[in-house]
Every structure is written in C-alpha cells, then in structure tokens.
Amino acid sequence: MYEKDGEKYFVVDSHCHFWDASRENWREGREQYAKGWIDCFYGYHQLGPPETHWDWEKYLKVSIDDFERDMFVEGHVDYAIFQSTYLKEWYTKGFNTTEQNSALLERFGDRVIVNGRFDPREGDAGLKQLEADAEKFNLKGVKLYTAEWNGDSRGFKLTDPEAYRFLEAAQELGIKNVHVHKGPTIWPLDKDAFDIADVDHAATDFQGLNFIVEHVGLPRIEDFCFMAVQEPNVYAGLSVVVGGLMHARPKFFAKVMGELLFWVGEDKMTFGGDYNIWTPKWQVEGLVDWQMPDDDQFADYPRLTTESKKKILGLNAAKLYDIPVPAGLGLPDTSADEAMAPGEELVDNKAGAQA
Amino acid sequence: MAGGPADHLDGATSTVDRQAVWSALGTVLDPELDEPITDLDFVESWTVSPDGHGGSVVTVGLRLPTFFCAPNFSFLMVADAYDAVTAVPGVSRAQVTLADHHASDEINGGVAAHAGFVKAFEGSINGEAAAELDELRHTFLAKAALAGQDRVARPLVDAGRTPEELAALTLGELAGTEADTDELIRMRRRRETIGLPAADDAPLLVHSDGSPVTVEQVPLHLRRARLQRVGIETNGEYCKSLLKIRYTDRAPAAAGS
Numbered sequence: 082m083y084e085k086d087g088e089k090y091f092v093v094d095s096h097c098h099f100w101d102a103s104r105e106n107w108r109e110g111r112e113q114y115a116k117g118w119i120d121c122f123y124g125y126h127q128l129g130p131p132e133t134h135w136d137w138e139k140y141l142k143v144s145i146d147d148f149e150r151d152m153f154v155e156g157h158v159d160y161a162i163f164q165s166t167y168l169k170e171w172y173t174k175g176f177n178t179t180e181q182n183s184a185l186l187e188r189f190g191d192r193v194i195v196n197g198r199f200d201p202r203e204g205d206a207g208l209k210q211l212e213a214d215a216e217k218f219n220l221k222g223v224k225l226y227t228a229e230w231n232g233d234s235r236g237f238k239l240t241d242p243e244a245y246r247f248l249e250a251a252q253e254l255g256i257k258n259v260h261v262h263k264g265p266t267i268w269p270l271d272k273d274a275f276d277i278a279d280v281d282h283a284a285t286d287f288q289g290l291n292f293i294v295e296h297v298g299l300p301r302i303e304d305f306c307f308m309a310v311q312e313p314n315v316y317a318g319l320s321v322v323v324g325g326l327m328h329a330r331p332k333f334f335a336k337v338m339g340e341l342l343f344w345v346g347e348d349k350m351t352f353g354g355d356y357n358i359w360t361p362k363w364q365v366e367g368l369v370d371w372q373m374p375d376d377d378q379f380a381d382y383p384r385l386t387t388e389s390k391k392k393i394l395g396l397n398a399a400k401l402y403d404i405p406v407p408a409g410l411g412l413p414d415t416s417a418d419e420a421m422a423p424g425e426e427l428v429d430n431k432a433g434a435q436a
Numbered sequence: 437m438a439g440g441p442a443d444h445l446d447g448a449t450s451t452v453d454r455q456a457v458w459s460a461l462g463t464v465l466d467p468e469l470d471e472p473i474t475d476l477d478f479v480e481s482w483t484v485s486p487d488g489h490g491g492s493v494v495t496v497g498l499r500l501p502t503f504f505c506a507p508n509f510s511f512l513m514v515a516d517a518y519d520a521v522t523a524v525p526g527v528s529r530a531q532v533t534l535a536d537h538h539a540s541d542e543i544n545g546g547v548a549a550h551a552g553f554v555k556a557f558e559g560s561i562n563g564e565a566a567a568e569l570d571e572l573r574h575t576f577l578a579k580a581a582l583a584g585q586d587r588v589a590r591p592l593v594d595a596g597r598t599p600e601e602l603a604a605l606t607l608g609e610l611a612g613t614e615a616d617t618d619e620l621i622r623m624r625r626r627r628e629t630i631g632l633p634a635a636d637d638a639p640l641l642v643h644s645d646g647s648p649v650t651v652e653q654v655p656l657h658l659r660r661a662r663l664q665r666v667g668i669e670t671n672g673e674y675c676k677s678l679l680k681i682r683y684t685d686r687a688p689a690a691a692g693s
Contacts, residue, residue: 117503117538124502124678300468300671303579303664330673336666344663377594 082410083157083394085369088387091410093398094152094361095162096260096295096320096353099185100177103142108173115171122358125321128329129359143357145188153192156354156361159395160404162194164224164260164295179214186218194402196222196260199251201243202231208250215254221402222258223251224295227279239279245286252289258401259283260293260318263301277304284312291401293351296321297341306344316401317345319393320353323364327371335374339382347389351398365394388412452484452492452526458691460520461496467573468509469672470580470626473498473517476672477679477688480535491528494521498534501678507539511556512569514547577630578644583665584623585641588615589658599654608636615640 083090102122107115123140143151152158163185168176175181182195197214199207214220228236237244239261251259263277277298284292295318298305309315322341326334341350352368354361369390373379385393391412399406461482462474473479481497496517500510514534521530533544539557546556553569589602591614597605607624610616627634632646641649641657649657 121502127681303667
C-alpha cells in the first residue's frame with residue numbers, strides 16, 4: 082500500500098520475476114547466450130534512475146530477503162504476480178521457473194501469485210503438467226512466451242490447433258488470465274513473434290479468458306492498440322513501459338501513456354514493475370506523481386485522475402485475479418455502467434475528438 | 437565532430453571519395469526505426485584502403501543496441517550496408533561485419549557469401565529461417581509511410597485545416613504550405629517504394645491499400661498515423677538509450693570528410 086497526499090493506493094505488481102542468472106546456472110556451451118540475455122536485461126535496468134542501479138553481479142540473482150525488502154517493505158507492493166520464463170536452452174535449471182517462484186509461496190503465502198506456463202508443442206505431456214500445476218499452485222493465470230524455442234521449433238501461435246487445446250484446458254481449469262509476451266523479442270526468424278494477430282483471434286474465440294499483452298506489444302504498440310480497441314478482453318500490461326520510459330524518456334512515456342489511455346482505456350491497463358529488471362518503489366511513486374504534460378502536443382490525450390492511478394496500480398489486476406481489496410482502498414463500483422472503450426466510437430470511423 | 441576510432445586515411449593513393457562512402461552508409465535505414473544507421477550510431481568503424489590495383493577496399497564495422505536484436509533486421513542492415521558501399525565508384529571490395537551479436541557468425545558469413553537470409557541461417561545453431569525478408573521490409577515501409585502522414589499533416593492540423601480540407605489535399609498542393617518540408621520528400625519516397633500513390637495528384641491522406649481517406653475518416657486516420665509515429669519513435673528512443681548504455685566508453689565513427 083502506498084499513501085500520498087491523503088490518498089491510499091492498493092498496489093498489485095502484475096509482472097515480476099525471481100530469476101537465477103548466476104554463472105552456475107549457465108548451460109555449458111551456451112554461456113554466451115545466457116550472459117547475453119542477462120546483459121540485455123541489465124541494459125534495460127540502467128534506464129531507471131541512477132540511484133536505483135545495481136552492480137551487475139548483484140543483478141544476476143537476488144535472495145529471498147532482497148525480494149522481500151525491494152517488493153514488500155520498500156516497494157509498496159501488496160500483491161505480486163509472478164510470470165515464469167524457462168529459457169532452459171541457456172539456463173540449466175531454467176531462468177525463472179514456476180518451481181523457483183514457488184519457493185516464495187512458502188515464505189509469503191497468498192501475497193504472491195505464481196502464474197504457470199504452457200507450451201502447446203509439449204502435447205499431451207504438457208497438458209498433464211498444466212493440470213498438475215493448476216492444482217498444485219491454484220493457478221489463475223499463465224504466461225505464454227510464443228517466441229520460445231522448443232527443439233527445432235522457434236515459436237508458436239495462439240491460433241495453432243494445439244494451442245487452442247491448451248486454451249480450452251486452461252479455461253476448464255479455472256485459469257482465466259493469459260499473459261502473452263509480445264514485446265522485445267529475440268528470434269523472429271520463421272514466425273514473427275511481434276505479430277499479435279493470433280491474440281486477436283484467440284481473444285475473439287475465448288471470451289471467457291482475459292488476454293494481458295505484456296509490454297503492450299512494444300515494439301509493435303500500434304498493432305496492439307488497433308487490436309485492443311476492438312477486443313473487450315484484451316488488456317495492456319505496462320511492464321517495461323513505466324520502467325523503461327518514465328525516467329529515461331519522459332516525453333515518450335507521456336505519448337505512450339496518452340495513446341494507451343485513448344485506445345485501450347484506464348480500466349484495461351495493469352501495472353507491472355518487472356522486478357528485478359527494476360525495483361517497484363520508484364515506479365509506483367513516480368506514477369502516482371505523474372501527470373500528462375500541459376504542452377500542446379499532449380492536449381488531446383486523456384488525463385490521469387487519482388482514480389485512474391488507483392485502477393492502474395492495483396485495482397484492475399485485483400479484479401482479474403479476485404484479490405480481496407481491503408476496506409477503504411477500493412473505488413465505488415461502477416461496473417454497472419460498463420465503460421465503453423475510449424476509442425470505440427472511432428472504430429466505426431465516426432469522427433471523434435480533434436485528431 | 438570528433439573522428440571515430442578508425443576515421444583516418446589509410447593510404448594517400450586511395451581513389452575513393454571518402455565522403456561518398458559515408459553518404460552511402462547514410463542511405464541504409466534501420467527498417468524498424470526508419471532512421472539511417474549513421475544517425476543511430478550503429479557504425480562503429482570504417483576504413484578505406486588502396487587495393488593495390490587502383491581501387492579501394494572498404495571495411496565497415498557495425499554494432500547494435502543489444503546482443504539479441506532481432507536477427508532479421510540485423511541481417512538487412514548488414515546486407516544493405518554491403519550493397520550501398522559496394523556501389524560507390526572506385527570500391528573494388530567491401531567487408532561489412534556486425535559485432536557483439538548472437539547471430540554475428542551467420543549474418544557476417546551470409547552477407548560475405550552473398551547468401552540470402554534463409555541461406556545464412558541454414559543448418560546454423562538457429563536452425564533454418566523460412567522466409568526471405570522482402571515482405572518484412574515492405575511491412576515496415578508501410579508503417580513508415582503511415583507515420584509520415586502524421587509528420588506531414590500535423591503542421592496543417594495545427595494551422596487549423598479542417599477534415600474537409602485535409603481530405604481534399606493532394607501532394608502537389610502542399611508546395612509552399614506548412615507541410616512543405618523534408619518530411620514530405622521522405623514520405624513520398626516511402627510511398628513510391630511500396631507502390632502507394634506518390635505523384636502530385638495523389639491525395640495526402642491514403643489508407644494502406646492506397647485508397648483515399650474520406651472526410652469522416654480523417655480524425656481516426658490521423659489518430660492512427662500519430663500512434664504509428666509514436667510507436668516507431670519510441671522504439672528508436674529505446675534503441676538509442678540501450679546503445680548508449682552498451683557502448684558507453686566507445687565513440688561511434690564519424691563522417692570525418
């Protein structure tokens with residue numbers, strides 16, 4: 082919980098990691114990839130304010146105590162949602178697996194929510210694993226990395242028939258949040274992993290699931306927005322947007338936020354701090370203090386109210402994950418008058434605000 | 437501007453105009469960011485040396501913001517730089533290499549052997565790429581052409597032009613208006629390349645299939661064009677930030693004519 086100027090913000094960090102990029106975990110013969118990967122993350126880390134930068138060695142692997150301090154004690158986070166990323170091609174025990182993350186479950190109980198994963202290329206065995214994970218971790222969400230290598234394959238699409246089997250299974254198992262990594266990607270060789278058309282189709286065919294596009298599709302934010310405006314169950318995961326732009330490129334942060342507020346709307350944006358690429362403290366505090374600049378070029382972007390910030394920082398994700406919001410931290414229920422997506426009147430090419 | 441690490445004449449007998457080599461490199465765009473690699477500081481070093489037969493050998497070293505920049509875009513830039521430099525009069529041989537990248541070997545080997553992207557990745561650790569890159573290039577030029585409509589039309593909107601006026605404007609009619617800038621030239625060039633209307637009688641505002649934007653579609657179309665521009669420019673900002681962090685102690689090459 083974060084309090085500022087008499088306002089209280091319930092914080093759900095819907096995108097964090099507890100990774101192991103230590104040298105001991107680099108797969109033999111693939112060390113340069115393991116190192117290249119974490120170096121790449123470390124580059125992003127340095128887009129945050131200088132006083133938040135860590136030493137590279139420290140960055141490779143944090144302890145559970147570090148996690149507790151950075152997230153819960155200093156970071157204002159009430160609930161943390163873990164997204165798993167395996168990358169076993171490069172990391173012997175995996176980079177950030179469900180098992181690693183579940184170690185935190187024992188320590189922090191229901192303040193952490195561990196999301197599972199699936200890979201349709203694993204077929205029946207993968208389905209069995211998903212069922213087992215769902216039961217063991219009481220899964221409410223999964224993280225999908227459609228660009229991940231698997232044997233000879235370097236990616237899959239949500240529209241693959243096999244993927245649909247998994248999405249059906251997820252729905253039956255009560256997993257209703259599908260986080261799709263459509264962001265900075267690495268191997269768009271034969272399947273352009275930037276392409277988000279598959280999310281579009283799946284969202285239409287699985288109305289009972291929510292699709293949270295992590296990193297808002299950056300570097301394809303335009304494709305994401307054009308889609309999200311038409312799909313009520315598609316959400317914008319703000320991980321990397323806040324951490325990567327708010328400090329390093331404030332003008333572009335304002336533009337990206339403006340576009341997201343216009344096309345996607347404040348009811349469908351969720352905060353993610355992306356620990357330990359960055360710590361959440363400065364991101365939460367910065368977002369609460371942030372306002373759209375007064376400059377003319379931002380004139381027709383929506384403004385963020387205190388209420389908008391409360392939704393984005395925690396209440397939207399709380400709704401997706403059925404997280405109980407303590408008394409006094411919620412907002413009056415307005416779901417009765419279902420808000421229209423802000424850009425919707427424009428989808429039909431009706432003239433809207435001054436362009 | 438200070439000279440880069442390799443920015444010096446390696447032989448007084450070189451027949452090549454060094455400025456022409458730098459200009460050639462300046463025609464190479466990062467397809468995703470729609471900016472020249474010379475402006476993005478992707479050129480780390482370049483040399484021009486006599487080949488002993490009256491011609492010159494040009495070597496170019498490129499670098500990118502991360503170890504994991506997408507190999508398809510990376511390949512395009514290395515291949516385009518090779519083509520551009522080779523076309524400079526007096527250049528008998530060129531060598532263009534990309535450093536510090538997870539697919540450096542495949543890309544450098546593929547370009548040196550004049551193999552296409554698919555060939556370059558055949559049987560490599562990355563497996564086999566299944567498509568050539570022309571389609572990819574086309575996709576990003578189309579994005580750049582849409583973003584260009586915001587760049588060109590924005591001053592007109594700011595000057596109070598109405599949707600009716602904007603929908604009626606042709607490219608030829610922009611001469612002498614607020615929109616008569618380098619951005620206009622750039623946009624026309626992009627449109628020409630991908631076969632969108634770019635002549636004087638072409639409408640300023642066109643959809644991705646080349647059809648004109650109607651009056652009532654103008655506001656949304658401009659919103660889309662602006663979003664596209666924000667998308668491309670934001671990617672560029674990320675790349676510039678990450679490159680600066682990665683090569684904090686290594687200056688890029690400079691024109692140094």
